[in-house]
Amino acid sequence: MWHRDFDPRGWDAVIIPGGFSYGDWLRAGAIAARTEAVERIADCIDRGIPVLGICNGFQILVEAGLLPGALLPNESGRFVCRWVKLVARDPRGPWLKLVEDGQVLTMPVAHAEGRYVAADPRGIEGAPRIHYLDGWNPNGSEMNIAGVGSRNGEVLGLMPHPERAVDRVLCPRGFEPSGRIIFESLASSLREGW
Amino acid sequence: MPLSREDIEEIRRILGREPTREELAMFEAQWSEHCSYRSSRRLLKLLPEEGSRTRVLVGRGRDAPAIELFPGVAIVFKIESHNHPSAVDPYNGAATGIGGIVRDVLTLGAKPIALLDMLYLGDPRNPHANWIARGVVKGISDYGNRIGVPTVAGDTWFDPAFNKQPLVNVACVGIVDTKTLASVLRGPREGDLVLIAGNPTGRDGLLGSSFASKPLEDSDSDIAAVQVGDPLMEKLLIDAVTEIARRGLAKLIKDLGGGGLTTAISEVAADHNLGVELHLDALHTRQELTPLEILVSESQERMLLVVDESSLPEVEKILRRYEVPYSIIGRFDGSGRIRAFFKGRLVADVPARELAKPRTLYREARPPIEALKGIAPPPPVREPEDLAKAALKVLSSPNIASKRWIYEQYDHEVGIRTVLKPGYGDAAVLRLLDGSGRGLAVKGDANPRYTSLNPFSGAANSVAECFRNLVATGAQPLAIVDEINAGNPEKPHHYWFFDQMVKGVAWMASELDLPVVGGKVSFYNEDASGRQVKPTATIVGVGRIDNVERALPACFSQPRNLIAIVGVTYPELGGSEYLYAVHGIEAGEVPRPRPASELRAASLVLDLASRGAIASAHDIGSGGLATAILEACVCSGLGASVDLDMVPSRGIERLDQLLFSETQARYIIEVPREALPTLERLARERGARVAVIGEVRDSGEVELRSGGKRIASIGLEEAREAYESSLPRALEW
Numbered sequence: 001m002w003h004r005d006f007d008p009r010g011w012d013a014v015i016i017p018g019g020f021s022y023g024d025w026l027r028a029g030a031i032a033a034r035t036e037a038v039e040r041i042a043d044c045i046d047r048g049i050p051v052l053g054i055c056n057g058f059q060i061l062v063e064a065g066l067l068p069g070a071l072l073p074n075e076s077g078r079f080v081c082r083w084v085k086l087v088a089r090d091p092r093g094p095w096l097k098l099v100e101d102g103q104v105l106t107m108p109v110a111h112a113e114g115r116y117v118a119a120d121p122r123g124i125e126g127a128p129r130i131h132y133l134d135g136w137n138p139n140g141s142e143m144n145i146a147g148v149g150s151r152n153g154e155v156l157g158l159m160p161h162p163e164r165a166v167d168r169v170l171c172p173r174g175f176e177p178s179g180r181i182i183f184e185s186l187a188s189s190l191r192e193g194w
Numbered sequence: 195m196p197l198s199r200e201d202i203e204e205i206r207r208i209l210g211r212e213p214t215r216e217e218l219a220m221f222e223a224q225w226s227e228h229c230s231y232r233s234s235r236r237l238l239k240l241l242p243e244e245g246s247r248t249r250v251l252v253g254r255g256r257d258a259p260a261i262e263l264f265p266g267v268a269i270v271f272k273i274e275s276h277n278h279p280s281a282v283d284p285y286n287g288a289a290t291g292i293g294g295i296v297r298d299v300l301t302l303g304a305k306p307i308a309l310l311d312m313l314y315l316g317d318p319r320n321p322h323a324n325w326i327a328r329g330v331v332k333g334i335s336d337y338g339n340r341i342g343v344p345t346v347a348g349d350t351w352f353d354p355a356f357n358k359q360p361l362v363n364v365a366c367v368g369i370v371d372t373k374t375l376a377s378v379l380r381g382p383r384e385g386d387l388v389l390i391a392g393n394p395t396g397r398d399g400l401l402g403s404s405f406a407s408k409p410l411e412d413s414d415s416d417i418a419a420v421q422v423g424d425p426l427m428e429k430l431l432i433d434a435v436t437e438i439a440r441r442g443l444a445k446l447i448k449d450l451g452g453g454g455l456t457t458a459i460s461e462v463a464a465d466h467n468l469g470v471e472l473h474l475d476a477l478h479t480r481q482e483l484t485p486l487e488i489l490v491s492e493s494q495e496r497m498l499l500v501v502d503e504s505s506l507p508e509v510e511k512i513l514r515r516y517e518v519p520y521s522i523i524g525r526f527d528g529s530g531r532i533r534a535f536f537k538g539r540l541v542a543d544v545p546a547r548e549l550a551k552p553r554t555l556y557r558e559a560r561p562p563i564e565a566l567k568g569i570a571p572p573p574p575v576r577e578p579e580d581l582a583k584a585a586l587k588v589l590s591s592p593n594i595a596s597k598r599w600i601y602e603q604y605d606h607e608v609g610i611r612t613v614l615k616p617g618y619g620d621a622a623v624l625r626l627l628d629g630s631g632r633g634l635a636v637k638g639d640a641n642p643r644y645t646s647l648n649p650f651s652g653a654a655n656s657v658a659e660c661f662r663n664l665v666a667t668g669a670q671p672l673a674i675v676d677e678i679n680a681g682n683p684e685k686p687h688h689y690w691f692f693d694q695m696v697k698g699v700a701w702m703a704s705e706l707d708l709p710v711v712g713g714k715v716s717f718y719n720e721d722a723s724g725r726q727v728k729p730t731a732t733i734v735g736v737g738r739i740d741n742v743e744r745a746l747p748a749c750f751s752q753p754r755n756l757i758a759i760v761g762v763t764y765p766e767l768g769g770s771e772y773l774y775a776v777h778g779i780e781a782g783e784v785p786r787p788r789p790a791s792e793l794r795a796a797s798l799v800l801d802l803a804s805r806g807a808i809a810s811a812h813d814i815g816s817g818g819l820a821t822a823i824l825e826a827c828v829c830s831g832l833g834a835s836v837d838l839d840m841v842p843s844r845g846i847e848r849l850d851q852l853l854f855s856e857t858q859a860r861y862i863i864e865v866p867r868e869a870l871p872t873l874e875r876l877a878r879e880r881g882a883r884v885a886v887i888g889e890v891r892d893s894g895e896v897e898l899r900s901g902g903k904r905i906a907s908i909g910l911e912e913a914r915e916a917y918e919s920s921l922p923r924a925l926e927w
Contacts, residue, residue: 002515018608020340023426079335079603110339110605164607169625169743172618173751173830 003037012190013050013094014041016057018110018161028071028113029059038064050094050186051155055111058147058157067148067157068123072115075140081110083175084160085133086146092128093153094189098181105130105178106171107160109138109146114159116145128153130160153194158182197222201552208548216486216534216542223453223490224460225552227717232555233683234715237693240700241676241710248672248709251375255465257301257449258368259711260375261673263634263738267626268375270304270368271636273312273677273734275716279420280362284329288362289337289423293494295366296343297449300432300497303378303439304368307611308624309338311348311364312638312677312732313600316357318592318924323357327925330362333423335603340425341432345604346612346622349638352592352924355646355728358721363677365734367636369626370439377442381466382500382526386445388459388470389506391434391513391520392496393427395455396480400491427495427518434516435497443505443512450496456489456549458498459524460532464550469529474536476523485536500526559693560686568647572768572782577850581898582906584776585820586916588854591775594817595920596828613742617829620666620813621737623745633742635669637735641816642728644784647769649691653678653698653731654787658858660735661706662813665796666861668746668803669737674703676713676733681726683717691729692717698787699731705789708735746803748812749830750864753892755809757834758873760795761860762883763819763843765851771816772854784856791859798882799861807869807876812862818854820898822862824908827896828917833910835897836888849900864890 008014021032032038038060045051045066053061061067074080085106091099099105118124121143130147137144139159147158162179164170171177185194197205197218205213205221213221227233243253249262258272276291288311296306311334316323338345343366398421438444448458455477463470474488483491501509506522513520532549534542578584588594601616613633614623621637639660644652657674664671676699681688692715703710720726739745750757767773768782802808810830814822819841827834838852846852865873870886877884891897896913898906 019342020425020429023340023424023429025426078332079339079605081602081605081607108607110607112339161607164610167610169613170607170610172615173747173749 003035006037006040008040008044011049013186014044016053016060018055018057021056021060029056029063032060033063042066045155048154050189052095053157054161054163055159058159059113061155061157067150067155069116069118069148071113072117073113074115079112080138081108082138083108083172084136084138086130086160087133089129089131090126093149093156094194095156095182095185096128096153097185097189097194099185104133106175107162107165107179109160111159114139114141116141118142124148127151128156130158197225201225208545214542216489217544219486219490220456220542220544220549223456224549227683229453229457230552231715232552233557233717235554237696240696242700242704243709245673245707245709247707250709250711252302254712257298260302261711264632266372268370268372269634269736270299270302270370271365271675271734271736272298272712273363273365273675273732274298274714275677275679276362276364277359277679277716277719280326280330281359283420284326285333286420286422288330288333290421290494291362291364292334292337293423293428294449294451295364296341296428296432297451297497299366299368300435301447301449302370303374303436303447304370305436306343306366306368306432307609308367308622308636309343309345309364310636310638310734311345312640313348314351314353314356314361314642314730316352316360317354318352320354320357324925326360330360331600331603337423337425339605341429342608344606344608344612346606346624347616347637349640350597350600351642353642353728359719359727361679361719361727361730363732365638365675367736374440378439378444378447380445382446382462382468384468384526384528386500386502386526387506387522388472388524389499389501389509389520389522390477390496391499391518392431393424393493394478394480394519395483395488395491395493395496397483397487397491398422398493400487421492421494423494430516430518431495431497434512434518437512438499438509443509444499444501446500448498450498452492454490454492460546460550463532463546467530468526469531469546470524470526472524472534474523474534476521478519478521485534485541489534557683557689558686559690561690562687567781569783572773573779575773575777575779577848578776581849581853582908584850585824585853585908586913588772588775588817588821589824589913590916590920591771592921592924593771594821596918597921598918599922599925614667614745614747618747618749619745620663620748621669623667623739623742625742631741631743633739635664635667635737635739637663638732639663640730640732642730643769643774643780645695645731646728648784649694649729650698651784651787653695654702655785655858656731656733657699657702657706658787658792659815660733661708661792661796662861664735664737665799666746666748666811666813668744668800669739670800671708671735671737673709673711674733674735676710676731677716679716679719679730679732681720681729688726695729695731702787702789706792744803744806746808746811748826749810750826750832750834750890751809751830753832753890754867755890756865756867756870756886757836757888757890758863758865758884758886759841759860760798760863760882760884761791763841763846763852763855763860764857765845765847766855766857767851770818770854770856772818785858788859794880794882795859795861798876798880798884799863801876802863802873805872807872808863808865810864814860814862816856818856820853824896824913826862827910828914831910833891833893833895834888835891835899838898838900840885840887842883842885849905
């Protein structure tokens with residue numbers, strides 16, 4: 001869907017995919033966050049429509065103030081593309097409905113600006129979170145944060161790419177296609193609520 | 195390369211008058227080596243254009259070639275060098291190299307699905323070379339990642355010869371259905387429009403291809419010839435142009451690359467026996483430009499589309515939707531001449547054919563004295579007492595060690611096609627997204643040391659290495675493209691290397707039945723003192739995979755599986771990584787190319803793979819058998835025990851020869867025990883030499899045995915450390 005054609009009516013859920021909106025000029029997600037499409041997404045959130053931001057989508061949500069915190073350049077100063085192990089904490093809401101607390105997930109990351117910083121750690125306390133497992137933090141994120149949701153879990157931002165971890169054939173040795181559960185959660189949520 | 199006195203005479207003769215300034219600039223751009231292959235054309239004819247296994251859909255001579263991967267599905271792929279710009283401005287030089295090669299693939303309406311980077315860099319401990327290396331990788335990373343095309347494979351080499359002048363070879367692979375392909379091959383007719391889409395033209399990269407056609411000078415003036423990339427515009431161009439092509443709205447698409455507007459327009463007109471009337475002032479520009487600047491600017495992210503009047507409204511709608519600026523600057527006619535107007539004034543009027551195809555230059559080739567280094571046996575060296583230590587030394591050499599520091603900076607997964615990712619296989623394997631499970635393998639290879647010691651055999655070995663890397667994933671190799679990086683063609687001692695490399699590629703490609711469907715030549719790779727860098731033949735190959743789930747990794751997979759070696763090992767240490775890393779010697783006869791053995795070994799590996807009788811396969815290349823086994827262990831975390839006495843060999847006198855020889859046409863394969871009878875039967879049928887030499891173990895070590903006893907043991911942790919940490923340590927300080 002081309003961003004200018006986005007009409008929020010009639011959608012059950014919205015996913016802002018990864019990529020490099022506006023070439024990441026200025027800061028990742030900074031320009032996209034100020035577009036009309038994102039204003040319309042903010043309206044969706046007010047109406048309780050599930051919104052997921054993946055990678056650049058997460059950066060846009062944070063830039064737009066729709067999720068707390070900020071995503072800064074990786075500690076290494078370099079882009080990083082690798083598979084990581086994650087653990088879910090306090091999962092809830094449409095995107096994490098089928099995920100259990102403490103469940104380990106594996107997915108790849110691919111970003112240059114993914115170091116999460118929470119202005120106030122209390123802001124994400126109790127909110128659904130995805131952490132990198134110890135030793136798997138690829139970017140120096142505070143508290144190993146890889147993803148964070150709104151308190152009710154209707155809005156979720158993820159630096160890792162669940163859509164790249166859906167088919168087993170794409171998983172390297174030792175990793176599972178656990179991105180699948182995010183989309184299965186949504187399917188179940190839209191059918192039966194969350 | 196400025197025009198020679200003879201060239202100017204020739205131009206006068208063609209025009210029958212004095213050329214205008216604009217015309218001279220056009221000739222200089224188009225007649226540069228970079229654009230017109232004047233010094234190379236004669237030899238490039240030797241490269242085979244056909245192969246019995248391959249349907250070539252578009253051969254050489256276009257911006258990119260196309261081959262059939264499966265019925266109805268074409269692969270477009272091409273290689274390009276950005277050596278000169280990367281020497282002056284590594285970041286932008288490498289980035290715009292990616293941009294250019296992607297647009298070449300776009301010209302056939304193909305969606306770019308993979309990038310490869312073959313980097314021949316200086317000693318990472320040299321500050322200047324280190325700056326170049328980091329800049330080049332960052333340039334590729336920033337550009338490739340931002341346009342959403344995964345960088346999936348490549349080749350990296352470090353050598354002080356490249357301290358000042360690196361070789362930055364990049365390749366792009368695209369995919370297109372044959373119907374779309376046919377629509378962009380229709381070509382222009384009289385009355386069709388010339389539409390330029392993309393970035394506004396600016397003053398950057400003026401005569402850049404001419405700059406790349408002469409040696410580097412240590413001066414600031416070169417910087418103006420380097421272009422600056424805009425990946426966001428490239429991404430929009432990819433989306434817009436693939437849509438225009440898919441809807442059959444363009445009759446021809448061309449990149450405005452080296453030589454800018456002049457090259458693009460003169461080649462199209464000459465190829466189709468047409469002329470064109472251009473109105474340069476109609477072009478969208480970034481600033482006020484003179485007609486001369488418009489004609490030869492190499493501003494990036496611009497493409498030429500040939501559109502007929504009736505398709506124009508739809509094309510304009512698509513371009514506007516993607517916010518891609520464009521202008522219509524002219525119209526084809528039957529005159530055979532390129533007539534360029536600027537504000538109503540005729541500034542250039544030249545015959546297209548003569549402009550596009552300058553006369554071939556005959557260059558003299560003479561072997562230099564230094565070539566003697568490659569025809570003698572290597573000087574004798576002492577066998578190391580500690581073979582484990584020697585093996586680790588080779589494994590940690592930056593040429594062998596893990597390239598993770600580089601490939602993790604590239605998004606190698608975007609597009610969800612990458613089945614075998616960097617670090618897991620000998621080549622990258624990508625799947626089609628049609629749900630059929632079919633796919634392709636791609637890999638790029640070169641060995642600058644081999645080609646500098648023996649350009650003929652070295653180049654032949656590069657073709658063979660690429661072939662093996664594809665085969666090791668279970669892919670049937672289909673075609674290659676080549677990039678020959680050489681010195682100054684005006685110097686017979688440099689040109690000899692070029693001559694020999696082309697012949698080596700041509701010979702091995704013919705023997706392996708691999709068409710060379712496209713390629714590029716880069717001359718003048720010499721530093722300011724006139725010393726050529728190591729002449730290098732880079733090969734990129736594409737193979738077909740019928741079932742990506744069967745794609746073979748290069749990592750061992752299961753304890754208790756057998757390890758077998760395919761091929762016979764000869765004492766061939768000349769030019770080896772072992773001699774270089776352990777003994778500091780770069781000399782000797784390089785391993786002999788063995789096409790017949792390659793074909794036998796490949797047919798065995800492919801047959802076994804198709805029956806599911808192998809679990810992994812790894813080509814034995816740089817660093818020899820010891821390195822191949824250590825790599826297969828490190829990437830899986832599994833150990834191995836290998837009995838060296840079981841390795842089929844001839845003329846081997848010492849264990850270091852056996853462990854580190856770089857004899858061609860060899861693989862190690864991992865075979866489940868129950869598949870052993872199949873292996874033995876097929877080996878007999880194919881006449882390929884195979885021997886079981888050990889087994890995979892969950893032991894945490896690689897054990898080497900000979901004469902019934904353990905002669906060396908390498909701990910897996912130690913090996914991993916050597917393999918993984920060497921490159922980051924060399925590059926980051």
